[in-house]
Amino acid sequence: MEVLEFVVPVENNKALFVWNIEPSLTEAQIHAQLLSVFSAFGPLYLVKVFPNAPLHPPGFYALIKFYSAVQAAEAQRLTDGKTLFQSSQLKVKLSSKQTPAFMSGSSTPLSHTHCLELANHCLGFNGWTSEIITLKELTDEEDEGDGGGVRRLRMGCLLQLCFPQHLRSSRGAAVVEDTFSCTGADVVLQRRCRLHKLVREKALVQAFTTVLLILLGNGKVMVEVKQTSDQLLPDDTEGILQVNEFSCVEVPADKDVPDDDQLDFTVS
Numbered sequence: 226m227e228v229l230e231f232v233v234p235v236e237n238n239k240a241l242f243v244w245n246i247e248p249s250l251t252e253a254q255i256h257a258q259l260l261s262v263f264s265a266f267g268p269l270y271l272v273k274v275f276p277n278a279p280l281h282p283p284g285f286y287a288l289i290k291f292y293s294a295v296q297a298a299e300a301q302r303l304t305d306g307k308t309l310f311q312s313s314q315l316k317v318k319l320s321s322k323q324t325p326a327f328m329s330g331s332s333t334p335l336s337h338t339h340c341l342e343l344a345n346h347c348l349g350f351n352g353w354t355s356e357i358i359t360l361k362e363l364t365d366e367e368d369e370g371d372g373g374g375v376r377r378l379r380m381g382c383l384l385q386l387c388f389p390q391h392l393r394s395s396r397g398a399a400v401v402e403d404t405f406s407c408t409g410a411d412v413v414l415q416r417r418c419r420l421h422k423l424v425r426e427k428a429l430v431q432a433f434t435t436v437l438l439i440l441l442g443n444g445k446v447m448v449e450v451k452q453t454s455d456q457l458l459p460d461d462t463e464g465i466l467q468v469n470e471f472s473c474v475e476v477p478a479d480k481d482v483p484d485d486d487q488l489d490f491t492v493s
Contacts, residue, residue, distance in 0.1 A: 227440045229292050229347070231340055231433040233333040234270050238294040240320035241301055246285040247311045252276075255285055258310040263289050266303075267296030268346035270339065288320075292343060293440060337426040340433045347438050347446050352390060355429055359383040360421070363400065367407055374407035380420045384428035386436065391448040397432025399424050 234240075241263070246255055252274045260272050271290040277283065291297040297319065305317040335343065344353055364379035379402040386395045401424045403416050439447040 226442060227293055227295050229343070229438040229440060230332070231335045231343060231430075231436055233335060234290055234292050236294060237320045237322060239270075239291045239297050240322075241289040241291070241297055242318055242320060243287040243289065243304075244316040244318075245313060246274075246287065246315065247313060248283040248285065249311065252285065255287070259287055259289060262304065262309055263291075263300050264346075266300040267291055267293050268343050270335075295440070334430050334434050337430050340430055343438075344433070347440075348388070348448070352388065354387045354389070355432075356385050356387065357382060357425065357428075358385055358396075360425070362417075364402070375404060376407040376413060376416070377404045378402065378413075378416060378420055380424045382424040382428040384425065384432055386429070386432045388436075388448045393436075393448045393450050395432045395435045395450045397428045397430065397434070399427035399431055401427060 243259065250258070255274050256272055259274070260269065263269060263272070268291070269289060270292055271288065273288045274285050275287070276285055289300075291300070301317050301319055304315065306314050308314055360382045361380065362378070363381050364377060366377045368375045368377070379400065381398070381400045383396065383398045386397075388394065401420055403420055405412070405416055407413065435451045437449040437451060439449060441447065
């Protein structure tokens with residue numbers, strides 16, 4: 226049995242290095258081949274291909290990160306010394322690089338895309354659902370000022386994940402903000418649509434942070450949800466979203482929302 230969380234894997238026993246990759250294929254082709262071979266052992270967080278150093282023979286090497294240490298070890302055992310997609314044998318080893326001390330206890334949440342990939346790989350596309358409980362425009366202000374009109378939009382979202390086969394659910398919340406020069410109704414509409422998308426994605430990431438995927442030895446997966454002191458209860462969803470002013474994240478108009486921002490809110 227192994228427990229997976231929706232956080233960025235940093236442990237050495239989840240990372241493989243692949244050497245002796247021939248230069249007969251392009252980097253893109255090698256990436257596709259590695260993804261095909263190693264994803265058969267379990268979901269992958271990362272596949273990166275690098276050219277060999279100038280003083281070494283022509284060719285490539287690769288870094289592959291699993292979410293599961295057990296799956297990484299099995300992949301290493303069954304692929305080391307095999308030809309796989311080329312004529313010569315590949316060398317596949319677990320990473321021996323020591324994890325920096327400041328990362329040893331870190332738990333950076335996965336990005337929205339990685340959350341979807343991991344959930345779909347382990348549970349299937351029909352194994353979970355997401356539902357928006359509240360999606361509100363919290364602020365829509367325009368300040369004329371000396372330099373022209375400046376528009377400020379802020380939106381909040383409360384979202385629930387459901388895992389029907391496991392009778393489990395989890396909730397997440399997010400608030401995002403955008404300040405920009407107001408140059409027309411079309412610009413405001415585009416910014417509003419963008420914030421709708423960002424706040425939904427951020428709430429989904431937040432909801433996944435309490436989800437645990439339990440990999441069983443028979444290939445099955447169970448879902449559990451970590452109980453936290455500030456977790457919302459089903460009966461608390463009625464009412465309005467109250468935002469802590471000090472927890473609001475300001476999103477510059479030309480930048481995306483960072484994945485690791487944490488935002489607090491209460492529902493009453």
